[in-house]
Amino acid sequence: MKGLRKYLTPFAPDQSGAVSVLYELGGILVICDAGGCVGNVCGFDEPRWFSRKSAIFSAGLRDMDAILGRDDRLVAKLTSAVEKLDVSFAAIIGTPVPAVIGTDYKALGRMTEKKTGLPVLTIDTNGMDLYDKGQEKAWLALFKKFAVDEMPVEKGRVGIIGATPQDLSDLSAGDKLRQLFAADGKKAVCYGMGDGLDAVKQAASAEYNLVVSPSALETAKYLQKQFGTPYVVGYPLVRTMLPELDYTGKKVLIVHQQVLANALREELKMRGASEVKVCSWFDMKSELLEEGDVYLKEEDDFTELAADSKWDVIIADNCMTAMLPKFEGQFVWIRHFAVSGKLMQWKAGPAE
């Protein structure tokens, strides 16, 4: 039945995606909710929250705020908080409540900017879309707001866009990517994972951008248009993610975010796999699709696809194992935080 979930819990929503992008950048993040959404975002979808403080707040909406559309109250609360906190920008992030009452985010942003004197981002997430949609909106809003100055291109500087724990399921991914490029004599800047707002402001100085998740593709295109910065798509760390198995002649089904899955496909083909199909629960960009790739919406889409006996190997998050009790091939677990809410346990490996 459409929309019915019997095995999997709901995936990370768009508001969690937006927070994931902005979490480390030193702004005040206000989730426009009654409290429950911020609890979900922080307590479940933001693994950095337990170890690293961030100015993240709930708007604390109550029924009468929603019924009467009291945006002025939110602006007043935000202004009062900004007076007490050392923050460089403010972001207002939507949830189902403002989506239902039709909050005018542009007006809310303008009012807040005027009152606080801070740059304000408004992300019109609604809690019904998935994390990648929220990330896409947040990446674009962030770079459009802050990456405004032309700068001379710095040779060897690589901008990495799209790195979040939701997508990469690894809190040290930023460091690993920086090290990888450093070994090649390049300076990688991993926006939102270790590199902050100043790096975003200097985006024009990158020699090229590396897009590591589909949600950053639109931003890479924007930066190309704005500053002429070229981009490539890929995730070089996949080489260390695949367990040592004999993939020769194997038919492999991968379920993950599209960029990481495509990078895995490339690696598997190099290791001798005969057929690799990519599918994803999340947005699949047409320019990154190969023939036969599949977008999954319902649980049945996946169980029917995986039921085909031709698959020798299925690569997916561990939580999907229970959906395939009759699968007799090799299950390789590679975590996807946005699906299971669990981080990668190094090293990923074949299911036991």
Added chain:
Amino acid sequence: MMQDAFFCTVGELAAMGRENIPPQFISGAHLIYSSPATLAFNSPGAEGFGVKRAGLAIPDSIMLIVAPGCCGRNTSLISSMREYDQRFFYLMMDETDIVTGRHLKKIPKAVKEICDSLEKKPSVVMICITCVDALLGTDMERVCRKAQEAAGLPVRPCYMYALTREGRKPPMVHVRQSLYSLLEPRKKKGNVVNLLGFFSPLVDDCELYDLLHQAGVKTIHEISACRDYEEYQTMSEANFNLVLHPEARFAAEDFHDRLKIPFIELTRLYQIDKIGSQYRAFGKVLGVTFDDQAAAESAQKAVDAFKAQYPETAFAVGECMNGDAFELSLALVRYGFKVPEIYGTITAENFIYIKQLAAISPETRVYSNMEPTMLYYDGGNSGVNMAIGKDAAYYHQNCPNVMWNQDRQPYGYAGVRRLFEALTEAENRWEEQP
């Protein structure tokens, strides 16, 4: 730029009075800071008992969460507990559902499909709906009746309306009412009592069980201890209900109106003498005199033992624990300890403890976990050397702590004794650390 967390001393708060509580302590007056110390407020379901977990207190029940995906996201934390395996299902709403309300038509079909797919039929299906349906004004009672017809078993609504958390009937009050709404009138038995308020039983050695037996009670029901649906139904045979948590008051009133079962309310306290007075008053209502001396003595012994070993303990007391932060602080100060800091929400009920604390420990600082400047809280010079509560433990990671937020509920003298035993154990463990 102020870089200190806002606080008031207990003395200042008492002087200002209940009518003049500073806005920093009123959650609706400011943005609500999100830190691990406020998780229980922002997302009661993320730990302990929120609406989702509480809604499944009826034996063999299942829950269908009908909501935008974001509302059910953290449920996998609960689903991973063995007792909730295969008990949560989701019907996810999209924007079209919100505009057209078509999701409501899908609910009966979804309930039937789930029930048909399960090996064992559930006793009840709880339909959990969220803020979106609160705003849409959904008549969930009607939808549940339709679903009940389709599935052939009871279907009840469960409202996870965070928007109404400070209203007359917040979600945790509503869910308690919902849980008991399936009880049918039965013949009363004079020796049966229900304990209302918690979603897990009291600690095994709680003296309240013995005291009730002394009063002639033979059967004590707690919803979480019912083995099956039939046993749950026997709760309507009770002679009276004992309300142990104020959020169960509405449910108790419902019992009274619908099933003609009266109720008596008791408060969870950590002051040994006050526990005794409460039991005496309770006994008077029942027409008995309780013998609670042994239980009171063992509680006092635990307090004395801890005090003998750790007389200089200075506590930080948080609100994320099984008790009222202000009442527990008052108890600790009366036992002779220091309480430099409390993290709590001020209510009409606990202001009385603030006034009493002001007389004996006016310099105790009170912080609100939710206030924005808690981002800058630094407990380095607080003088605290032990923490009680999950929030207090988060702020004071460099001293021993007792979370005191376990599912099994500490109560009465047994609660005091167990708390001080836990404190002693935590101190000993801390000292043994390399």
